[in-house]
Amino acid sequence: MLFFIEVTLSGLMAGVMYSLVALGFVLIFKASGIFNFAQGVMALFAALTLVGLMEKFNFPVWLAIIGTIAVMIALAWLIERVMLRHLVNQEPIILFMATIGLAYVLEGVGDIMWGSDVKLLDIGIPQGAWGWLWDQGIYVEKLELFAAGTAAVLVIFLAIFFQKTRIGRALRAVADDHQAALSVGISLNTIWVVVWSVSGIVALVAGIMWGSKSGVQFSLSLIALKALPVLILGGFTSVPGAIIGGMIIGVGEKLAEVYIGPIVGGAIENWFAYMLALAFLLFRPQGLFGDKIIERV
Amino acid sequence: MIYRETGQFKSSYQADQALFPIKQDRYVILGILIVTFAIVPMLLNQYWLNAIMLPFLIYSLAALGLNILTGYCGQVSLGTGGFMAVGAFSVYKLMIAFPELGFIPLVLISGFITAAVGTLFGLPSLRIKGFYLAVATLAAQFFLVWLFNKVGWFYNYNASGMINSPPMTVFGVIITGPEGDMHGKYYLVAAFVAVFALAAKNIARGRIGRNWMAIRDMDIAAELIGVRPLIAKLSAFAVSSFYIGMAGALYFAVWLGSAEPTEAFDINQSFLVLFMIIIGGLGSVLGSxxxxxxxxxxxxxxxxxxxxxxxTDAALAAHIEIITVGVLIIGFLIVEPHGLARLWRIAKEKMRLWPFPH
Amino acid sequence: MSTRNIGDVILKVDNIDLSFGVMKVLDNISFDVRQGEIRSIIGPNGAGKSSLLNVINGFYHPQQGTITFKGDTRKQMAPHVAASHGIARTFQNIALFKGMSTLDNIMTGRNLKMKTNLFWQALHIGPARAEELENREAAERIIDFLDIQAIRKKPVGKLPYGLQKRVELGRALAAEPELLLLDEPMAGMNSEEKEDMCRFIIDVNDEFGTTITLIEHDMGVVMDLSDRVLVLDYGKQLADGIPDEVRNNQSVIDAYLGVPHE
Known part of the structure; x- marks a missing residue:
């Protein structure tokens, strides 16, 4: 029983990590209808930049983080300038493909700038087992708890941002209705820069957490693939969906790995989440938090 | 030769429905066939055939397959790599178990096996659409690659986990594996591609192709005029996977000679083929x-x-290459989101009207 | 119109209830359509007119009631059953296949008349070719009938609105339906286009004997064309009868704020 709890808890924690990445997807999809495949690479790119600033320029942690945030905002601006504004009104699949192109570019640039070897990322996040639960006989990483806490803070921050600030409300308006938002004089270009910046910062947070856990390396960009089933489960446009979906996937995956994995030869975590999400969708096509869609003709 | 349809009157619907109703197009196609089957093999050396022509033709076949599903039927799939793997591992097992059947039938059977698998993974398309479906097809990609990697039976318990193509002949010429004759390989692959490109074009312009496009353009209306979404979507998955499976079989048995699932059929294959049809042109055989x-x-x-x-240093060159590919893709999408085939069509329109632009 | 034969009841819906969650869209609707007649459904926006057509051809499934078409009574229709039994329709917001040509749209309408399998189609010889040609001729007859020869090979997405409506009618006719459901065939048209469309509707009814059920807002058109008119308001049946009865019905006049409809 203790073992089961331990597995579930560790699944929940891993799920939070997925949620962090899924959150970045959701923000961009909600505001612009773009399925940003580069979200994972953005997390890698942010982590690489952070490590680079700390190692090569000897920045202190806080300055490196601010510097990385600045880089991510500049990147968002650049993406809007060079790519998005020329692709307005294109089919969703075209925009999707463009973000795959973007993923290639970011990957190459990140490697050239900071090198492609595995780097350690240590910004002082506590590591090791969390004492209190360890005393109860359950192993939980401090880092993962920290990540969960950060995710909670991030979600609260985002909620305030969307509810209380002018630009946040504008973002929601765009998400609800592009035309209407444009007609009341909200510039789509600004919106895009803001939303890509926000999701760049979310990517940085995700990059820090994953990087602290397993080093900054190319495989970090592949966590995007782990976040995708979260999206089909929670919905492309739902922030709570991303959070809850992430946890369901995290727990489901860990339990499957421990209890089913040995039977079928292991390494099932690559596809199990997808199957879980799919099975779920067959019974509830609108996802976790979606409304039942009434189709009209 | 002036490209013009003026003066080419059609006196029957049959003539009007011909594959290439304009005379000059027929000459061009004839020319391409002559170049493909007579001039290319004469002019090009082994390196060119192996490094360029074989992958070009095999990827064309895969792109045709994906284009049937995505371009014609509107269902985005990211499972191409996984389906190619099904084709490759099917032909591998068949080549070892039933070599007496001959290579060409084995490739076709591999296509049918892949079609069955593809249809199975196409089932979610009945409930979910768009990007939800695209992500769901990743389930096929990851599951299939995992399966071929984990279950020893598929690679005959080879210690390295690789599959190696045994030599097989077609009309007395070895065309599979490393000992294969390069010209033989080329002719075989070119013949496959030519036959199935024609078949794709025929299907696309008939009832089934129209039903696919109807589902793509307006699925609800299609259903209400009697197109069964179940049949249309699953048939698109089946035909598409059939093509991709054959491409996978040729990719492994004829071109690579040996393959390891996690590298040869990983998700980048899926993206690569998807890029091909986007850059080439969705819903266009030529575009593939x-x-x-x-x-x-x-x-x-x-x-x-x-x-x-x-x-340039090789590692740096690899980084620059990936950046360039990314930039070119984005640039292409910005300049002509409808692909190269569209550019070709515009050029043809212009030629048709030349020298009077209006 | 005196030469037309109005026959027996071909379609009958009884006590249809349709709701989405708490929203009741159709409340106990019953009406019938007779062979060969032109039957109109009118009512303000949101009255449930399109939903009623959606129930008839199986896109919506009502919670209560039955649908009887050509003697078969069902709790609900399935779209392909409706289509294969001879119900065709057009849509309020044009639902053409935008990436396809006019000809291909109309040919798709003949989908149910075509049977050859994938194998023959891939080869495009023998039965597939014969079938394609035979149906092409049928499609061309419709193209001639609607006078749209010039746009045969044009992608429909680029056609002007009035022509798109006409192509959509063509696609529905291609199925050679017994019952044709038209959802606002004249919405957004100028008076000349409306006249053309009226003529097509009358001709279809006259020449092919097709039974027609249409939703329309233009009262002049409705009163001229229709044999009988059903009036809906907020999902409820307000009146049902020949145009003159409906015109003088007090609750109908009230629903339309007492505005005369001539």
Whole structure:
């Protein structure tokens, strides 16, 4: 029983990590209808930049983080300038493909700038087992708890941002209705820069957490693939969906790995989440938090 | 020769419905066939055939398959790599178990097996649409690659986990594996591609192709005029997977000679083929070829220029290559989101009207 | 119109209830359509007119009631059953296949008349070719009938609105339906286009004997064309009868704020 709890808890924690990445997807999809495949690479790119600033320029942690945030905002601006504004009104699949192109570019640039070897990322996040639960006989990483806490803070921050600030409300308006938002004089270009910046910062947070856990390396960009089933489960446009979906996937995956994995030869975590999400969708096509869609003709 | 349809009157619907109703187009196609089957094999050496023509033709076949599903029927799939793996492992097992059937039938059977698997993974398309479906097809990609990697039976418990293509002959010429005759390989693959490109074109212009496009353009209306979404979507998955499976079989048995699932059929294969049809043109047979040609040639060209021409360090060149590919893709999408096939069509329109632009 | 034969009841819906969650869209609707007649459904926006057509051809499934078409009574229709039994329709917001040509749209309408399998189609010889040609001729007859020869090979997405409506009618006719459901065939048209469309509707009814059920807002058109008119308001049946009865019905006049409809 203790073992089961331990597995579930560790699944929940891993799920939070997925949620962090899924959150970045959701923000961009909600505001612009773009399925940003580069979200994972953005997390890698942010982590690489952070490590680079700390190692090569000897920045202190806080300055490196601010510097990385600045880089991510500049990147968002650049993406809007060079790519998005020329692709307005294109089919969703075209925009999707463009973000795959973007993923290639970011990957190459990140490697050239900071090198492609595995780097350690240590910004002082506590590591090791969390004492209190360890005393109860359950192993939980401090880092993962920290990540969960950060995710909670991030979600609260985002909620305030969307509810209380002018630009946040504008973002929601765009998400609800592009035309209407444009007609009341909200510039789509600004919106895009803001939303890509926000999701760049979310990517940085995700990059820090994953990087602290397993080093900054190319495989970090592949966590995007782990976040995708979260999206089909929670919905492309739902922030709570991303959070809850992430946890369901995290727990489901860990339990499957421990209890089913040995039977079928292991390494099932690559596809199990997808199957879980799919099975779920067959019974509830609108996802976790979606409304039942009434189709009209 | 002036490209013109004026003066070419059609006196029957049959003539009007011909594959290439304009005379000059028929000459062009004839020319391409002559070049493909007579001139290319004469002019090109082993390196060119192996490094460029074989991958170009095989990827064209895969792109045709994906284009049937995505371009004609509107269902985005990211499972191409996984389906190619099904084709490859099917033909491998068949070549070992039933070599007496002959290579060409085995490739076709591999296509049918892949069609069955593809149909199975196409089932979610009945409930979910768009990007939800695209992500769901990743389930196929990851599951299939995992399966071929984990279950020893598929690679005959080979210690390295690799599959190696045993030599098989067609009309007395060895065409599979490393000992295969390069010209034989080329002819075989070119014949496959020519036959199935024609078949794709025929299906696309008939009832089934129209039903696919109807589902793509307006699925609800299609259903209400009697197109069964179940049949239309699953048949698109089946035909598409059939093509991709054959491409996977040829990719492994004829071109690579040996393969390891996690590398040869990983998710980047899925993206590569998807890029081909987007850059080439969705819903266009010609576009599948143009896209495959572009994406096969470009990296080779870049590498030649940088490593051989400029003496760039190989690792750096690899990074620059991936950036360039990314930039070119974005640039392409910005300049012509409807793909190379559209550019070709515009050029044809212009030629038709030349020298009077209006 | 005196030469037309109005026959027996071909379609009958009884006590249809349809709701989405708490929203009741159709409340106990019953009406019938007779062979060969032109039957109109009118009512303000949101009255449930399109939903009623959606129930008839199986896109919506009502919670209560039955649908009887050509003697078969069902709790609900399935779209392909409706289509294969001879119900065709057009849509309020044009639902053409935008990436396809006019000809291909109309040929798709003949989908149910075509049977050859994938194998023959891939080869495009023998039965597939014969079938294609035979149906092409049928499609061309419709193209001639609607006078749209010039746009045969044009992608429909680029056609002007009035022509798109006409192509959509063509696609529905291609199925050679017994019952044709038209959802606002004249919405957004100028008076000349409306006249053309009226003529097509009358001709279809006259020449092919097709039974027609249409939703329309233009009262002049409705009163001229229709044999009988059903009036809906907020999902409820307000009146049902020949145009003159409906015109003088007090609750109908009230629903339309007492505005005369001539």
């Amino acid at each position: 070829f143009l896209g495959a040609g572009f994406l096969v040639l470009m990296p080779i060209l870049l590498k030649n220029i940088m490593v051989d021409g400029l003496g």
